[in-house]
Amino acid sequence: MEDCIFCKIANKEIPAKLVYEGENVVGFRDINPQAPTHILVIPKKHYASLNELDDVSLMGELLNAVREITKKLEIQSYRTVINTGKDAGQEVFHIHIHILAGRDMKWPPG
Numbered sequence: 001m002e003d004c005i006f007c008k009i010a011n012k013e014i015p016a017k018l019v020y021e022g023e024n025v026v027g028f029r030d031i032n033p034q035a036p037t038h039i040l041v042i043p044k045k046h047y048a049s050l051n052e053l054d055d056v057s058l059m060g061e062l063l064n065a066v067r068e069i070t071k072k073l074e075i076q077s078y079r080t081v082i083n084t085g086k087d088a089g090q091e092v093f094h095i096h097i098h099i100l101a102g103r104d105m106k107w108p109p110g
């Protein structure tokens with residue numbers, strides 16, 4: 001999608017620190033990390049948020065990418081977050097799974 005920063009990352013039109021690339025999914029380091037390890041996992045195809053993601057197989061690929069990335073980076077304990085909608089803190093409207101690791105996490109999240 002034009003003007004979507006994560007589509008541009010997926011298409012290699014703008015640089016990112018890629019940690020994973022599959023056929024339909026990429027993982028890259030967050031530009032403004034909120035933990036020592038902060039990775040974003042996205043589908044290459046544009047879906048604005050989880051509300052629009054209707055492809056169950058792709059949902060599985062996204063979670064499998066999380067598993068492969070954390071395994072490769074030898075991360076045993078981590079938090080995954082999907083912010084959906086403005087009130088939940090979503091700022092980039094191309095669905096992404098945050099992987100946060102390397103520090104203690106609080107619950108409930110703010």
Ligand code: AMP
Pocket residue numbers: 005016029030031032033040082083089090091092093
């Ligand atoms: P969210 O608030 O869930 O929409 O998260 C968006 C995330 O994207 C934030 O953590 C940003 O730091 C991150 N972000 C925005 N632009 C980039 C970029 N060009 N490369 C990597 N991460 C980015």
